[in-house]
Amino acid sequence: MTKKNEKDQLNILLMGNPNVGKSVIFSKLTGVNVEISNFTGTTVDYTVGNINFPGLKGQLIDVPGTYSLESTSEAEDVAVKLVNDGADVIICVLDATHLSRNLDLALQLKEFGVPIIYCLNLLDVAERQGISIDVEKLSKELGAPVIPTVAIKNQGLRDTLLTTKDIVGTKVEKSEVLKNEDRWSKIDEIVAKVQTKVEKEPSFIEKLEDWTVQPWPGIPIAFLVLVISLGVVVGGGKGLRAGLLLPIVNNIIKPFLIKVVSMFIGPGILRNVLVGDFGIFVIGIEWPFALILPYVFLFYIVFSFLEDSGYLPRLGVLADGLLRKLGIPGSNIITIMMGYGCAVPAIIGTRAATSYKERLMVASLISFAVPCASQTGAFISLLGDRSIPALIFIYLLSFVIMIVVGLLMNLLLKGESQPMLLEVPNLLMPDKKAFLTKLKLRMKHFLLDAEGPMLIGIVIAAIVAETGILDSLSVTISPIVVSWLGLPKEASLSLLLGIIRRELAVLPLLELNLTTLQLIVGSVVALFYLPCLSVFGVLMEEFSAKVAVTIGISTVFLAIFFAGLINHIGLLFV
């Protein structure tokens, strides 16, 4: 163990069971934003931040949540390694609503001989559930300070820092290593001494907690939740687009840009390229801000709310039986839903999967058939006003393909997933401030990640269209585009731009005056076509170049094959 001298930075570990509020405390103490959500395994790797408090300067490490220190999972390995690397203080966060389970780790941590301070967190929820804990007695039993906290409301965090300051450098004995059975009976004794629970009439939230894990009324509730979510994103998005964003873009921003550009550049090709009907500035503002942003924004509002409420793991429990038939444990439904926002964080989120096969399958399903929020926005712009049945058809088709791809991969790949063993979290009303921070972070991400490539795509489109490169490209791939897919040759622009971002495979079709069948065919190509460049990058990083290329090639093949098939079948009926 390395001991740090006075001048060195203090090394403080923030530890505890999964889902007890460690990351909330970490963000509040260090000002570093980290992922926070109401289910276990949100933090898969550790994050380091700085604490700067009078008399207490050092680094704080947000350790992944673990139930014990026995090194049986990746998160536990990380935790054990961090403790063994030497810490000056451990801040151990306890969930007041599940004290007995939390004490397991709390006692194990005392075996290291490092000064410990306990935060008894989630006291507001404990109170709601009629649980009260005698903090002083608990502190005596644990032989260490216990600070009552409600992390999301900032309660007790100052005390935590003050007390941490006091115990730095104090000598603590390593407590004797207990056998599991002995530790468990000790825990039962402690809980009996410090905790009292009054049986209350179950509150509405508690009834809801029960209903949402029952097939009845849980499954109808799940449908209701999904329908409402869809309504908010699709309906709300249309409203925002038509009522607010399009007017702003069309009546204020565009005329302004046209005026400014016209002041400097006389009429001619250059002015057209910049601010003509399909000019870079015009499209570059209208597409991302008016057509895409409303859907992305509303998706993240809905998804972040569900994430923080603790509802999603319940959906996982309800869906487990069915999803397992595809070889995917139910908890992956959270990752797949995330994919409807953006595939990049979803693919990173597959780290929580319990086997390589499971991970690869979920990532592939997301790359193949889950349209992201940007693409959904584009589909709605393209099909929403022309043919609602076509829009529904596209989404149904994506489900069918997901099932087929899932079944095939399940047959072809080897590997077993872990059986579901999951603690269902409490339902919580999301905290307003934490919610807004998360939303802001996600929107910033979208704007930074999407707007750049989008503009590049639009510039390429303008250049390619103006310089005649498009014509020669169109000739080369026209057998595919014109004969097989039945689209006008200008649609090859979609195939080109779709490589950059998913919605760019859809949006160029807006300008082409297509028949309904052509719209469907174009949408099907876009749906299954290459996930965007960033997805390709993240697949390389998280898996391997081989996986990324395989997924890339198969998606292009599937997209063109399938869309052509629909074209030829469709032609029989038209």
Added chain:
Amino acid sequence: MVLRKGKKNQRYEIEESPNIHLLTVLGIRKGIEVIIQSKQMFGGPVVVRAGNRSIAIASNVAEEIKVREVV
């Protein structure tokens, strides 16, 4: 009898439980009392309440947990 065959809302004492680490740390071990909160369709997990928490247990694991009815 095994947990998977248990009835909803019935209380059971666990007599024997497979040695799965996550299961023990979640508090599902010999001598503990649980109530079956729900059972899922299509061979989905059994959800039990143990003390103050709900835990979903895959049906094949629930098949290996031996329990005794408690009245």
